[in-house]
Amino acid sequence: MASHNELGSQRRQPRRFRPSELAGWGATTGLVTALPVAALMGYQGMLDDRSLGVVPQWGVFIGYATAVGVAIGLGVAYRPRGLAVAASGGVLISLLGWLVFSLTLDPVLHGQTPTWSAPAAAAAYGVLVADVLHGALTGAAVHGLLALHARRPGSKGPRSASAPAEAEPPTRVLIVGGGFAGLSAARRFERLALSGAPIDVTLIGDSNFLLFTPMLAEVASSALEPAHISAPIRAAVPHTRFLYGAVADIDTDDRTVRLSTGTAATSEVERIGYDHLVLAVGSVPHFLDLPGVAEHALTLKDLDDATLLRNHVIGLLEQADHTETDPEQRGNLLTFVVAGGGFAGAETIAELFDLVHRVLHYFPGIAPDEPRFVLVHSRDRILPELSAELGAYALDRLRSRGIEFRLDVRVAEATATDVLLTDGDRVPTRTFVWTAGNRPSALVAKLGGEHARNGAPITDPTLRVTGLDRVWAVGDCAQIPDLARDGAPFPPTAQHALRQGTVVAENIAAVIAGRPPAEFRFRTIGLLVALGHRTAAAEIRGRRFSGVAAWLLWRGIYLAKLPGVEKRLRVLLDWVLDLAFPRDIVVTTRQQPTESTLSVLTTPVSTTRARQTRAEQTRDGQPR
């Protein structure tokens, strides 16, 4: 793999003349080439009868020709070997100039209505010839002058790709993390680069797609296909260099990161340098060091998690349908526990409920009232991010479906077969989903600078990490003070991450240009939570919505927010098909049968945890 610096030099674009330079050269050339043409016209008596007030017609023509020269300078610019192109471009622009000036503006300036008729054009034919000659001359002359200027020693003029640039290399910006914040920053950088910002941007991600996390629970419930809620990073930011790999560590003194790429068998490690580093590595589940939780809990942070949870639940249904006769054992198989009553927890329990009951007709051995769903939450109400009224609404709706809520209680311990609560109650289950805590990736926790209690680097209001030079942090991995709320941290939501990504890109460009960075200010637009089965709750700019209206709002807004038309169509199609067809119960991972049962039943969560442990090990050094 080529090194970053090699790539950087490859990507360097030929330097261009500034627009003001092009306009200046064009104006000068347009003026100079207009002189012989105007002289010829004057000598032939063609410039005597169309003066404009006190301005004689030759003066009008020269002014017009100078303006055309500016347009030709800006339009044809300079390209090596572009003499004929410049000349023909000059003819094209001058002919359009003839339409605009001679057939349109000139009559208007003389108090007449333009008719653009053939007789009017015939009357202006002489100027047409003059314009053709002037345009070709100007185009060719602009090209020649710019070529001479470009070759002059010490010139800061243009270079072709074949002529190595001697200019200052662009500032290297490294974004670590391809989530909402990282991708938003990369997108903004692309725009800034197009406007001429001298930046060379590289994005590193440990997955090569952007996961649209708000729809993750629907993947777990088999309503959506996994690939449909993920967008390839390379397609989303087609002009940004993307490196697929995991960052093992960051050296802020040396301004390098250590990147690990390839599979375990073909792993390669290399150091990537940067001038500005943007950390957007997201968060990972935090199990609060509770006994057995890290080993036995499922999580819902990525596509693997969602697929695993779905396969796990369907596998349990398969097992309960035909092998278990012991009621206690069946209860163990058919009890689904979710820890955490925030957005993720509420959506997960609702979607699990939908999944089980939408596919239960495939499993005649399971009675409809057998599956049990339990949500454990440490506070007295769920969805604390929403108003108490909406939280109560959500609680009532989910409770009315038969979902149990254990409020004001926490998980104390988990085993392979049950979950122990802090009130001493023990819930037998093979399915325990943890959504009750997140923390920033270990990668940023190891960094220098100031950190919050959860390990997140603390930034100033301009998103710069406090205590570190040229390091910026955005998204879930950072603690960013909200000046409108006395410095309280911004919540870790996608809408914040998207805006933070945009602002960090603009701030870095500002710093490169010698301007001060701007403070990040954003007021939450709204919060939406899906509660399964055509129900949702939403709060948008203080207005509350619930029920089907909120559900439609949820679907409409998130569908619109999905990256790319293709993904939107695919998800829309999934939703439409979900109305007409039952959910899929295909178990997509191979299950290894043991003595008399499926492995998913004997060690379901252990298997999960093994994967989880591997993931944790990786995440210690990986962005998300």
Place this chain on the structure above:
Amino acid sequence: MTATVTAAAPIRRGETLRATALGVAAGIAGGLVFGAAMASFGALPTVASIVRADSPAVGFAVHMVIAAVIGAGFGLLIAHQRAQASETLFWGLIYGGFWWFLGPQTLLPLLLGEPVTWDLPSAQALLPSLIGHLFYGATTAMVFIAFHRDAGETQLPGLATAACGVVAGVTVAALLYLVLDVMANAPLGWIFVEGTLAGLGYPLLFAARREGAGPALIRGTAYGFLWWIVAGLTLPPLLRGDALDWSQEAAVTAVDRLPAYLLLGAGVALVFTGLSGLGRWLFVDDVRMLRVESPGARGLRATGYGALAGLAGGVVFTLVMVLVEALPAVAGLVGAQAPTTGLLVHLTIAQIIGVSYAVLFRRRSFDLTSGIGWGVSYGFVWWVLGNLTLLPILTGGPLQWDAAGVAAGFPSLVGHLAYGAALGVVYYRLEARTNPWWITRNQAEAQRVAARRDQTLGSAPALWGLTVLIALTIPLLISG
């Protein structure tokens, strides 16, 4: 299925002299063609007057010297272009056209001590000279490229490619005959002979060039103009056994077939490109030769941008429409007369054409000039197809492809060109804002983009200039 022509290599040190010498030779070849035509018009004594003589022989000698010198200029100019062999034809045409403005209208009178002839009657009298200059340019270009080593090797199109061309030519000719009643008084067989020849000629000249339908459409239109000059203006008197007649009167007589030839060329190019693409899709086993990106990947957004750009162009065009009071005629498309209805119909059509522009010209503009160039050229195509053809048909009127009709459509032509320019500029800006395809991530991609830019610059600027020159001069030259 397709023949290959390799791109011209970059010019090397020492090649300039060779290109100049080759240009001289090519210019002499072009001069022979033009000289023969001048001899038949009896125009050589005028040239001889430059050296204060009146003998046709002296005139011919002077003409050949001038042709050689101008040919040398062409050699110098084109040697720096990376034009493919057949594309050089358009550089030759616009070069010849430019020299018509500079030579007989400007330098020749000055050399004779007379005023320049920058007025329409003089230009109309010089119409034979314009056609001669175009023949000169085309011949010079083809001879130059035939002997230019770096232009690459040209292969004749394969049988399947030629068959595609013939099918395209016959299909479009049949459509013109059956739907538009073009050349209704000509024998049916003649229509198909022309269609076959035009269809065969297109792949012969351009089959080696694989690119999008949009650029092909513009090239086809220019190709149609060439066919009008050859088959509409030059061959008929010769086939009748008469003398060559490129006079304004002859052009006025033949102009009623100019839109038909333009549509024939554009149609042949489109159908041929479509058939070639279909052939590749059906029969080419090597997926590397197929398009990498599916149309839906970014096509939907491009379509939206096309509608927006079309609306912007439509608003510009509205200015012309309002001032020349053309909106009621547009309202006639839906059986109404109110200007407001006409405006709505006009803006709707503007958006539909904008969408078609996005489909045809996506990723074809890499700067403002190329956006303007493609847009203006596309605007001209729609003047021929829309104003001269579809509007009268859909409003129940007769086609007016004669000189008076073409001249009457001049305001609409201006509007279409302005529409195209705005469409091209806005679409380019939108594309640049969201998907600047020319900004690359690595060397390999940079090379691909550079190749595409070279391909565009190889001929497109000549096409744009030629299209606008045709658009603005021909209606004037045949009017009045």
